Amino acid sequence: MKNKKWRLGVPRALFYYYYGPWWETFFQALGAEVVVSPPTSKEIMDLGVSLAVAEACLPVKVYYGHAAWLAGQVDALFVPRLVSVEKKSFICPKLMGLPDMLRAALKPCPPIIDTTVNLARQPEEGLAAAVQGMARALGVKGSRVDLAMAAAEARYHAWLAGQQQGDSMAAADCREEEPASGVYRSSSSQGKESRDALQIGVIGHGYLIYDQYLGMDIPGKVKRLGGKVILPENLTTLQVEKACRRLPKRLYWTLGRKIMGAALYLMEQENVAGLIHLTAFGCGPDSLVGDLAERYARRRGKPFLLLTLDEHTGEAGLNTRLEAFMDMLYRRRSA
Amino acid sequence: MKVTFPHMGHLWLVLKAALEGIGLEVVVPPPCTRRTLELGVRHAPESACLPLKVNLGNFLEAKELGADTIVMAGGVGPCRIGYYAQVQREILRDIGCDYEMVVFEPPDVHFSEVWDKVKYLNRRPWQEGVRGVILAWQKACAVDSLEQELQQLRPREAKPGQADAVFQRALRELDAAGGRGEIKKIVKKAKSEMAKIPRHTSGPVLRVGIVGEIYTVLEPMVNLNIERRLGVLGVEVVRGLFLSRWINDNLFKGLLPLPGHHPEKTAPPFLNHFVGGHGWESVGDTVTFARHGCDGVIQLAPLTCMPEIVAHSVMPAVQEARGIPVMTIYLDEQTGEAGLQTRLEAFVDMLRWHKGRKAAQSF
Ligand code: SF4
Ligand code: SF4
Numbered sequence: 290m291k292n293k294k295w296r297l298g299v300p301r302a303l304f305y306y307y308y309g310p311w312w313e314t315f316f317q318a319l320g321a322e323v324v325v326s327p328p329t330s331k332e333i334m335d336l337g338v339s340l341a342v343a344e345a346c347l348p349v350k351v352y353y354g355h356a357a358w359l360a361g362q363v364d365a366l367f368v369p370r371l372v373s374v375e376k377k378s379f380i381c382p383k384l385m386g387l388p389d390m391l392r393a394a395l396k397p398c399p400p401i402i403d404t405t406v407n408l409a410r411q412p413e414e415g416l417a418a419a420v421q422g423m424a425r426a427l428g429v430k431g432s433r434v435d436l437a438m439a440a441a442e443a444r445y446h447a448w449l450a451g452q453q454q455g456d457s458m459a460a461a462d463c464r465e466e467e468p469a470s471g472v473y474r475s476s477s478s479q480g481k482e483s484r485d486a487l488q489i490g491v492i493g494h495g496y497l498i499y500d501q502y503l504g505m506d507i508p509g510k511v512k513r514l515g516g517k518v519i520l521p522e523n524l525t526t527l528q529v530e531k532a533c534r535r536l537p538k539r540l541y542w543t544l545g546r547k548i549m550g551a552a553l554y555l556m557e558q559e560n561v562a563g564l565i566h567l568t569a570f571g572c573g574p575d576s577l578v579g580d581l582a583e584r585y586a587r588r589r590g591k592p593f594l595l596l597t598l599d600e601h602t603g604e605a606g607l608n609t610r611l612e613a614f615m616d617m618l619y620r621r622r623s624a
Numbered sequence: 625m626k627v628t629f630p631h632m633g634h635l636w637l638v639l640k641a642a643l644e645g646i647g648l649e650v651v652v653p654p655p656c657t658r659r660t661l662e663l664g665v666r667h668a669p670e671s672a673c674l675p676l677k678v679n680l681g682n683f684l685e686a687k688e689l690g691a692d693t694i695v696m697a698g699g700v701g702p703c704r705i706g707y708y709a710q711v712q713r714e715i716l717r718d719i720g721c722d723y724e725m726v727v728f729e730p731p732d733v734h735f736s737e738v739w740d741k742v743k744y745l746n747r748r749p750w751q752e753g754v755r756g757v758i759l760a761w762q763k764a765c766a767v768d769s770l771e772q773e774l775q776q777l778r779p780r781e782a783k784p785g786q787a788d789a790v791f792q793r794a795l796r797e798l799d800a801a802g803g804r805g806e807i808k809k810i811v812k813k814a815k816s817e818m819a820k821i822p823r824h825t826s827g828p829v830l831r832v833g834i835v836g837e838i839y840t841v842l843e844p845m846v847n848l849n850i851e852r853r854l855g856v857l858g859v860e861v862v863r864g865l866f867l868s869r870w871i872n873d874n875l876f877k878g879l880l881p882l883p884g885h886h887p888e889k890t891a892p893p894f895l896n897h898f899v900g901g902h903g904w905e906s907v908g909d910t911v912t913f914a915r916h917g918c919d920g921v922i923q924l925a926p927l928t929c930m931p932e933i934v935a936h937s938v939m940p941a942v943q944e945a946r947g948i949p950v951m952t953i954y955l956d957e958q959t960g961e962a963g964l965q966t967r968l969e970a971f972v973d974m975l976r977w978h979k980g981r982k983a984a985q986s987f
Contacts, residue, residue, distance in 0.1 A: 372702075381930060382899045382903065389895045389938050390934060537713075541706065572928075
């Protein structure tokens with residue numbers, strides 16, 4: 290298989306929004322052609338909803354849709370088994386079973402590269418094993434792998450730094466061949482921003498916030514209502530982790546800590562007017578993390594809006610709730 | 625200090641023996657009822673999983689009986705159970721229900737912390753505490769062995785309910801039992817009483833394996849007494865999850881050499897990794913039950929239960945490859961008896977038809 294040029298499908302969903310640039314650079318450096326599914330659309334979502342069990346959360350259903358969209362046109366799908374991406378932390382049980390879930394649902398199902406990523410116990414060894422596993426799946430070994438990894442890391446860290454500064458918000462932004470038309474950019478397109486814009490923290494999983502169709506573009510909506518959006522990715526790891534350290538017990542979910550840390554940090558900032566938590570109906574970790582965040586916010590008197598998405602969520606209803614929330618914040622400020 | 629703990633099926637009987645063994649005054653929460661569930665649902669986050677809600681109800685009802693300290697287990701992921709106590713503590717605080725919480729976290733980092741907690745709770749010489757734990761373990765094994773007898777008897781007894789009556793009485797007696805000899809006597813007596821119950825058949829009946837999330841499998845209030853319902857429909861229930869196994873896996877960290885689950889051997893290629901909770905076991909046990917000639921499998925899970933959603937998602941592949949029908953039932957506070965009964969009857973009818981056809985084909 291050594292000389293084969295792989296057409297590798299990468300679903301634009303779930304952790305693509307956290308590691309997309311890394312994966313793409315890595316596989317391209319190994320000589321594969323990477324096909325990323327298009328941004329979520331009604332067609333993709335409907336496809337996913339029809340294939341997944343009804344009880345699954347919407348992000349997982351959308352992932353099914355992206356995988357199914359790619360299935361017929363690639364040699365293999367890249368669906369990593371994401372157990373853990375950092376020490377003593379997990380992501381979500383569903384991501385630990387995702388490759389198997391897809392194999393049972395996609396008919397016919399192309400080969401799935403399901404490299405296990407488990408950094409929970411020994412981060413360095415875990416990462417090395419995952420990288421070797423991904424390369425081995427493409428039949429590549431040796432120094433090319435190290436070079437590819439170095440390139441992937443470089444691109445990834447540049448992208449992360451950009452996120453923190455708030456100039457490039459979505460994973461999609463890193464794909465140069467696709468200009469980020471309509472993709473949310475905070476500083477460049479914060480045209481309406483005036484000195485008295487309300488600062489709003491929007492917290493939630495990246496694959497909800499940055500997927501404009503699935504997540505109904507909450508950051509964009511807040512902006513159009515005159516708010517200035519702060520996202521978890523705009524904060525530094527230190528800010529987030531430091532805020533989390535105040536919890537009586539360490540939170541063992543990577544995304545949960547991001548959300549909780551951002552919430553705790555932002556609710557203490559005088560100039561942040563309120564928090565919006567965007568979540569998927571039936572999300573396990575969020576049901577607890579979000580509830581705690583809301584409790585803490587309530588105790589501090591910081592307004593908190595919970596927006597829950599499923600395939601039946603109507604955009605009109607969501608807009609109404611968002612507008613009411615923003616109105617309330619404006620009234621609060623002038624009072 | 626009056627300690628209480630969350631309910632899970634017959635676990636109370638075991639925990640009570642252990643905690644009394646170290647000299648604590650124990651308040652067993654009232655048995656789970658609709659009221660327990662409603663109390664929990666009122667105060668818990670809407671999309672939290674069902675065990676968190678019911679357990680919160682247990683704490684509120686135990687408070688009414690004077691409990692002031694909660695003893696429970698924690699966890700370090702990947703699933704929600706490890707964070708239950710944190711959320712429940714904040715809820716109790718917000719509704720002004722004053723409790724001290726002693727949460728036992730897995731001792732992988734801080735074994736000394738576990739030690740400190742036991743020392744903090746302990747009121748007696750160590751030998752007595754150890755004796756209490758052994759007694760508790762013996763009770764767990766006794767409950768399990770009687771329950772297995774009960775599962776075989778239910779579909780065969782002439783008058784439904786007789787075996788359950790014997791079992792319930794034995795539970796009360798086990799609760800009061802103070803030593804190994806007494807426990808043995810109770811088990812022996814109950815088994816001989818069960819043996820005398822008139823049966824309408826001694827031949828083979830439909831056999832259905834129950835798999836799923838442990839709490840929904842072991843707590844009859846939450847699964848609306850599914851095993852009894854199946855028994856009345858003439859189905860013998862088998863399952864891989866029992867109290868003693870859960871205690872061994874979770875509290876003794878698998879120290880005792882029980883015949884264990886081996887999902888790593890049975891679940892692949894359908895599910896190739898641990899997924900938290902009992903998801904991997906659900907798939908592995910389904911494969912095992914198919915191999916042992918069960919007629920069908922019922923998977924139980926709280927609505928939104930992540931590991932079981934994974935298992936549910938791969939079940940079609942298991943069904944297809946192993947030819948065993950699987951029905952998944954999600955449970956929450958909305959689950960009604962009528963709806964559940966209808967689904968069970970339809971499933972059992974289908975299994976019976978299936979079995980009849982298979983038998984006809986083999987002639
Ligand atoms: S973390 Fe929540 S939204 Fe993400 S896959 Fe898990 S349950 Fe779904
Ligand atoms: S296994 Fe299911 S019920 Fe248990 S904590 Fe996880 S999601 Fe909740």
